[in-house]
Amino acid sequence: GGSAVSWVKELSVEVNGYKILIPKGSYGKVKVNDLVTSLPVTLDLGAVKVYQSGMSTAVETDFGLLVTFDGQHYASISIPGSYINSTCGLCGNYNKNPLDDFLRPDGRP
Structure with a gap:
C-alpha cells in the first residue's frame, strides 16, 4: 500500500x-474578510482577538475558543469543557470517546 501525506496550506476561522x-x-x-491586516487585531468590541504568540498566530474569542497556527505545519484548537457533546467534524464530538469522532452531526461517517 501507499502512504498518505497531509499538510496545512492555510488556516481559516469563521467566528x-x-x-x-x-x-x-x-x-x-x-486576512480578515479578505483584507490583509497587521497583528494584533481586535474585532467585535474585543470578542475576537488575533495576535502573535511567539512564532504562532493565535485567534482567541470571549467564549473560550483558542486556535493557533505556527505558519508552517502545526495547528491547534482548544475549547472549554462547557462544549462537551457540542462539537463535530475534525474536533470530534468532545465526549472523551475517540471511537465516535469524525462523525457528521447526524451520526454518519
Whole structure:
C-alpha cells in the first residue's frame, strides 16, 4: 500500500461574522474578510482577538475558543469543557470517546 501525506496550506476561522485567514508562511499578518491586516487585531468590541504568540498566530474569542497556527505545519484548537457533546467534524464530538469522532452531526461517517 501507499502512504498518505497531509499538510496545512492555510488556516481559516469563521467566528462572529468574520473570516480570519492565516496563510502558510505568514508572520504578523492575517486576512480578515479578505483584507490583509497587521497583528494584533481586535474585532467585535474585543470578542475576537488575533495576535502573535511567539512564532504562532493565535485567534482567541470571549467564549473560550483558542486556535493557533505556527505558519508552517502545526495547528491547534482548544475549547472549554462547557462544549462537551457540542462539537463535530475534525474536533470530534468532545465526549472523551475517540471511537465516535469524525462523525457528521447526524451520526454518519
